Amino acid sequence: MKIVASALSDRGLLRDGNEDxxxxxxxxxxxxxxxGMGGHVAGEVAAERAIEFASEHISAHSEVLESAAGQPDRYVRIQQIAEEAVQTASQEVHQLSRSSPKYAGMGTTLTMLVIVDDKAIIAHVGDSRMYLMRGGEIHQLTVDHTLANEMFLCGGLTKEEAATSRYQHVLTRSIGPHQFVTVDTLLFDLIPGDRLLLCSDGLSNYFADESVIAELLAQKEITGQPQQLIEFAKEAGGADNITAVVVDTLLDSDAESEPDADERMEALRNSFLGRGLSVRRLLYLITTSTVIHCNAGKEFLEMGDRCPGMFIVLEGSFRFTDDDSFESKLVKGDCFGQGNLILPAKSHARLIANEPSRMLLIDREKFNRLTKRIPRLGNALLRNLSQHLSKAMVASTDFSPGRRKDLGTSS
Incomplete structure (x- = not known):
């Protein structure tokens, strides 16, 4: 995959200096x-040094980045390295803030993107943002670490109230004020044609809705994108420093497009498990999944096999036979083994591929780790799962030909 990027920063119309x-x-x-934030030049120093410390940490592990291809565990390791880089920046900026009165209280936001092969890793603290434009749709991939947003997430403010709250720019997390900080990270697949935007709040403050962002990012020529974004922010008021980094993903002429990422996303979005989830949350969920290829006639599961998780049919079809000799057919979009996401169990059925087919496995252990690591997402996933299982239990007394759904084999 080929990557092209362009960036620009401007002090805006009202600030004397630029702390971005x-x-x-x-x-x-x-x-x-x-x-950056802080008196005099402290904010500028905090932002500059945070980038320096974080990039040095990434550079020190460049051999891991270079050897990641074909080794899935390496991408998870890179995600850990990105988090470590942000933690290192926080520790170093914190020490610097204690070294001189002129630096006291300084800090900065930090939004990082690392691209390795066809994978993207995000590490994020503060209210600078990252957006993804895919297929003409805009998705915010970061969460603002502000008091107003925390109050919105807890139900104390509506989305409209949070947007105009006096706490809108009160950071609950930043680099520097404390030695350690909680870092949001995300590992996801890139698709040729994806366009990513990293920006400070001097730009995102003027994004009234997603349609505005989509219109601004729709321009094909990337080199003029940052200037166009800065002009937009200035025309809207330019009250703060403005920074935009635009990153394009292009198909390398020597590589073939990999459809799995987009296909997996659609399969999860259309399943009961992905109901109501944003693309950002789906990108977290997709990290728990693996695509399994099956030849025609292959016995995918035997009676009594231990199920590693839940399966969704991506392509082809499977013959389903349970311990009562009930036979049915699973086709694209159907799922099996939902209950295994909660408790491990042995398969009560045989699954045999009728034709060359593919299954999407949502691994139980990875799913459980995700629900614990991100409680809000975990609550949404477990709510969707419990509602689906409850409906299946109610329907289990129906022995009509539609019983396939009652066995938990359909989404």
Missing amino acids: QYLIDESLGLYMVCD
Whole structure:
């Protein structure tokens, strides 16, 4: 996959200086935006040094980035390295803030993107944002770590009230004020044609809705994108420093497009498990999944096999036979083994591929780790799962030909 990036930063119309900083390091596939805060030049120093410390940590592990291809565990390790880089930046900026009165209280946001092969890793603290434009649709991939947003997520404010709240820019997490900080991370698949935007709040403050962002990012020529975005923010008021980093993913002429990422996303979105989830949350869920290929006639599961999780048919069809010799057919979109996401169990049925087919496995252990690591997402996933299983139990007394659904084999 070929990556092209362009960036620009501007002090805006009302600020004397520019406390925003950004980085594009194509050799590492590393892109960052920081929005500094603090008196005098402290904010500028915090942002500049945070980028320096974080990029040095990534560079020190460049051999892991270079050897990741074909080794899925390496991408998870890179996600850990990105988190470590942000933690290192926080520790170092915190120490610097204690070294001199002129730096006291300084801090910065930090939004990082690392691209390795066809994978993207995000590490994020603060209210600088990252957006993904895919298929003409805009998705915010980061969560604002502000008091107003926390109040919205807890139900204390509506979305409209949070957007105009006096707590809108009160950060609940940032780099520097404390030695350690909680870092949001996300690992996801990139698709050729994806366009990513990293920006400070001097730009995102003026995004009234997703249609505005989509219109701004729709321009095909990437080199003029950052200038266009900055002009937009200035025309809207330009009250803060403005920074935009735009990253395009293109299909390498020597590589073939990999359809699995988009297909897996659609399968999860259309399943009961993905009901009501944003693309950002679906990108987390997709990290628990694996595509399994089956030849015609292959016995995918035997009676009594231990199920590793839940399966969704991506392509082809399977013959389903349970312990009562009830036979049915699973086709694209049907799922099996939902209950295994809660408790491990042995298969009560045989699954045999009728034709060359593919299954999407949602691994139980990965699913459980995800629900614990991100409680809000976990609550949504477990609510969808419990509702589906409850409906299946109610329907289990129906022995009509539609019983396939009652056995938990349909989405």
